[in-house]
Amino acid sequence: MHRIVDIISLSAKYLKERGVPHARLNAELLLSDVLGKTRIELYLEYDKPLVERELRTLRKLLKARGAHKPLQYLLGRTEFFSLPFLIAEGVFIPRPETEILAREVINYLGTFPGTREVVVFDVGTGCGCIAVSIAHSVDKCTVYASDISPEAISLATRNAEKNRVAERVIALQGDMFEPFIACGAPKADVIVSNPPYIAEDDWDSLPDEVKCYEPPTSLIAGKEGLDFLRGIIGSAEPFLKPAGGVFLEIGEGQRDAVVHLFDAEQKYVDIRTRCDYNGIERVVTANLRHADKGRGAK
Ligand SMILES: C[S@@+](CC[C@H](N)C(=O)[O-])C[C@H]1O[C@@H](n2cnc3c(N)ncnc32)[C@H](O)[C@@H]1O
The missing domain is CATH 3.40.50.150 (Vaccinia Virus protein VP39)
Incomplete structure (x- = not known):
């Protein structure tokens, strides 16, 4: 079963092996984005399984992050001066x-x-x-x-x-x-x-x-x-x-x-x-x- 907790570990390992810094944090942020949840919610719902569509989306993001595409481009946002900013490639x-x-x-x-x-x-x-x-x-x-x-x-x-x-x-x-x-x-x-x-x-x-x-x-x-x-x-x-x-x-x-x-x-x-x-x-x-x-x- 693809529980949230297992997916976080597997994703973090995948990113770490590809030299992505802060691999676990990156994995959590990407999964949060796919599921539309906060990082805290991921841990509160740690044994909830992901459906195939969610897994597919996450795989795509992990592949891109593993190829060192910046997290901000994948999430389409960042923070600056504690304010939210939209970010886009280019x-x-x-x-x-x-x-x-x-x-x-x-x-x-x-x-x-x-x-x-x-x-x-x-x-x-x-x-x-x-x-x-x-x-x-x-x-x-x-x-x-x-x-x-x-x-x-x-x-x-x-x-x-x-x-x-x-x-x-x-x-x-x-x-x-x-x-x-x-x-x-x-x-x-x-x-x-x-x-x-x-x-x-x-x-x-x-x-x-x-x-x-x-x-x-x-x-x-x-x-x-x-x-x-x-x-x-x-x-x-x-x-x-x-x-x-x-x-x-x-x-x-x-x-x-x-x-x-x-x-x-x-x-x-x-x-x-x-x-x-x-x-x-x-x-x-x-x-x-x-x-x-x-x-x-x-
Ligand atoms: C290092 S980025 C800084 C962006 C933003 N101010 C920041 O601090 O994140 C430099 C910016 O200068 C812009 N730029 C490059 N040449 C320029 C020019 N001739 N006139 C105006 N902006 C230019 C780039 O498109 C880029 O957005």
Whole structure:
């Protein structure tokens, strides 16, 4: 008999043998999805048998997961900043460390007077995780979000609706800042981006889960991985209000180069770095120099 408890063990073994990390958790999550139950319910109903249709669906998912297709693509969803997000193939999967970037922006906007309407630009929004999290946490905030990928923009729009911030997240397809110009967006208090930042030569060393399934356009950024970071730092000024902030996620080992890019522009002050959960310098922030006005100036 194919009881839930036996199927979990068999599935976990299958995934483990194929080198899938957290094999048992993956097995439980896939089975939960097939049966429409929570993980706790699986254990409460541990000796309930699966019917053939359920087994067939699970087998297909296990085969795909065993071939290292990301769990989020199989489930069609993930969590970011404790909010639910729809995920689809062809769109970058949000990473936990990006929550640090979103948190930095939210904390920064928290220093503004509560009555003030703020504007954020999110460049390369993907599924909209940063844009939606900021809009969800900061009431008087409108986020303009761009992405080159139409699939990403469609998903970001749905995620804004799902999290009830659709009227304050404006997701626009296009290159970098172009859609903001085209739609006549006002200047921003903050430009935030988790842009592609993988160096071309590092592509081969990425895990299969990433390089076989996630879109290369969301990852690769020229020879040193700095093309997008350089582009944003170099073109941000006309889009920012006086003393506006730039908040960027960076790759491991890119901190010095990115600080140098900010310094070389000679218009940024207060350049700071934040580490991720593994102690890797992951976020660099800076403000436009504006001698007579401080943070939050109009
Ligand atoms: C690393 S992903 C980040 C996605 C999302 N912000 C996140 O943190 O999960 C980079 C995103 O930049 C987008 N992108 C790549 N080139 C772009 C361009 N020229 N203009 C706008 N977005 C671009 C990709 O489609 C991708 O969604």
